[in-house]
Amino acid sequence: MYKNPRFIKSVYSVKELPAEQKPEIILCGRSNVGKSTFINSILNRRNLAKTSSTPGKTRCINYYDIDGRFYLVDLPGYGYAKASESERLKWAKLVNEFISYSKNIAMAFHLIDSRHNPTYLDVKLNQMLILNEIPFKIILNKIDKLNQSELVHAKRKAAEFFPELNFQDDFLIYSSVTKTGKNQVLKVLSQF
DSSP, X not given: XXXXXXXXXXXSSGGGSOSSXXXXXXXXXXXXXXXXXXXXXXXXXXXXXXXXXXXXXXXXXXXXXXXXXXXXXXOOOBOOTTSOHHHHHHHHHHHHHHHHHOSOEEEEEEEEETTSOOOHHHHHHHHXXXXXXXXXXXXXXXXXXXXXXXXXXXXXXXXXXXXXXOHHHHEEEOOTTTOTTHHHHHHHHTXX
């Protein structure tokens, strides 16, 4: 689908955002939710986004240019317990500043690990997106690790945590392993 996705830059301050204005699709979620693997999977690339088995590796905002049409923007994950308090506050400040500063955010993909219930921090992120009037989809990720009844349970739990959302319109499921949900994600991205 995409011919030339490429990494542009890592940003540590809102003053460093790319000069070229394009719609931004932001990826946000807890540490170790699989954002980098999601990027590689959705773009059919092996190592475009660096993946790690160690949570908390993304400490900056990473920009990917998608065929000159839009940016995929990978935000630092939150909730990583082994990071120092000052480090976690620095990440949170960067994400908050970016979300309130950037005028190009067209959509957010809020990734949640389908194996775990959403957390307080997931709810806070969701509220921040709503407050800033950013359209979003919640993506229940890593569904290949669930059997059918566990997936039904994960969907029900997500709907309980976000009762204001319409399950048919606002939630997607995804697996980087089996590619389940890939067509639905690409359909959303095709708007941009």
